[in-house]
Amino acid sequence: MSMIIKMKDLAGDFAENKDVAKDLRVTKIMPALADGKEVVLDFSGVSGTTQSFIHALISEPIRQFRDVALEKMHHKNCSDVVKEVIKTVYEYMQESLDSGNYEK
Amino acid sequence: MKATLSNSDYLRNFDRFISRLDFSDPDTLRIYSHPKWINVHPAVLALIVAMAMRAGKQNVMFENLTATSGSYLDRMGLFEFTQQKSPYTINKKEESGRFIPITVIKNSTEQSKFITDMVPLLHLPADKTDAIKYTIGELLRNVLEHAGSTAGAIVAAQYYKKSNTIRIGICDGGIGMKKSLQHYWASRSKTDIEAIKWAMVPGISGTTRKEGGTEDNAGAGLFFIKSIAQVARNYFMIYSGSGIYKLLLHDKRVEKPRLHPDPDDDRHSERNDAPYFQGTLVAIDLSLENKSEFTQLLSAIREVYGKAVRDRKRKKYKEPRFI
CATH class of the missing domain: 3.30.565.10 (Histidine kinase-like ATPase, C-terminal domain)
Structure with a gap:
């Protein structure tokens, strides 16, 4: 089972609204991962995003579900900008987890 | 409070603009300007609006606003944060905008x-x-x-x-x-x-x-x-x-x-x-x-x-x- 989230419908063509990111995280991504589902974040039509949006969207799932989140979250149709920002958050989140230096 | 707009308030010279600021008496804001030419970074306008909001619209006064290039202040909407009406007439559809x-x-x-x-x-x-x-x-x-x-x-x-x-x-x-x-x-x-x-x-x-x-x-x-x-x-x-x-x-x-x-x-x-x-x-x-x-x-x-x-x-x- 997988859940597909169309980012453009919720966050617009430049994803920067952290309130939207937080809502998606709390109401969709976290429950889906808790149920063992795959989560597909479809960025089709989203030209760019900010680091703080992506952090609010996926940092907590990575912190809480760790390898499960890293394996079950998929990012589809990403522009180069979106890819770079997601790679940044993945990298520093995994560094933070390794050091136990991240608080809820 | 006082602020003075000059003919070169850009980030390169921003210290000069800042040194002319006076935040005493937060209930009034007097804005002085170069008599012939005004050239300011948008950050200057953002800061002046923050000061104007603190003083209250009715307590903001322009002094000696005579520079023709002061129409830029109107174009950027500064007069919406002051009681004083703009002395300028601008064409808001100019291409340079x-x-x-x-x-x-x-x-x-x-x-x-x-x-x-x-x-x-x-x-x-x-x-x-x-x-x-x-x-x-x-x-x-x-x-x-x-x-x-x-x-x-x-x-x-x-x-x-x-x-x-x-x-x-x-x-x-x-x-x-x-x-x-x-x-x-x-x-x-x-x-x-x-x-x-x-x-x-x-x-x-x-x-x-x-x-x-x-x-x-x-x-x-x-x-x-x-x-x-x-x-x-x-x-x-x-x-x-x-x-x-x-x-x-x-x-x-x-x-x-x-x-x-x-x-x-x-x-x-x-x-x-x-x-x-x-x-x-x-x-x-x-x-x-x-x-x-x-x-x-x-x-x-x-x-x-x-x-x-x-x-x-x-x-x-x-x-x-x-x-």
Whole structure:
């Protein structure tokens, strides 16, 4: 089972609204991962995003579900900008987890 | 309060503008100006609006506003924050109007609408706007989350065709960066300039003592913005309380300016004796000439950010005890 989230419908063509990111995280991504589902974040039509949006969207799932989140979250149709920002958050989140230096 | 507009209030000379500010008597604001010519960075206008909001619209007065180029103040919407009517008549449809007039943003919904609506105002190709949207989006969000300003964020921007640069100013009349960091980082924010610099270190957030942040804040925003300005070889300045940090231009002969996690290592000027401003002003000039893609820039920032996190982690490793 997988859940597909169309980012453009919720966050617009430049994803920067952290309130939207937080809502998606709390109401969709976290429950889906808790149920063992795959989560597909479809960025089709989203030209760019900010680091703080992506952090609010996926940092907590990575912190809480760790390898499960890293394996079950998929990012589809990403522009180069979106890819770079997601790679940044993945990298520093995994560094933070390794050091136990991240608080809820 | 007093502010004086000159014929060259850009980031290169910003200290001159700041030295003429007077924040005493917060109930009135008198704006003086050069009699023949007014040239100001949008950050100047954002700061003046923050002062005008504090004084109250009816208590804002222009003195000797005679420069014909003062019509720019009207074009940018400054007179909407004053009781005084504009003495200028402007044609709002002139082609040269590549600007974002002074706008007040109070919540994330207004922010999203603003970011969508602002791009057509600049008449720029879509591939040139990612860095602008990124910068304005992150800075506005910083104000809404951390500034404690009930009046919201004040933003203005102007595109300069000759230099192919967009100049952006974002201001708030909130608690200031020092107070914003006091709860978790009191020892690193004893002065305004210390607070400004500490807030730019990767992984430092005013919302937690832990480096790396929380589920909602990573503490990366200002480091990213400073780095964007640095790679684009442009000015970036923060003014809060009595502190001012200004990133200086890099030598054009240096092919790739080096990014530093510690703002002390960047080529910059700083002071902690500026007229005390209750709030925060961030100003940035973004060159659109930069040949490297925004994605390459983000990639370079990611590498420095990751290294900074790793290096700080190593510093906390315990040494073996040899006896």
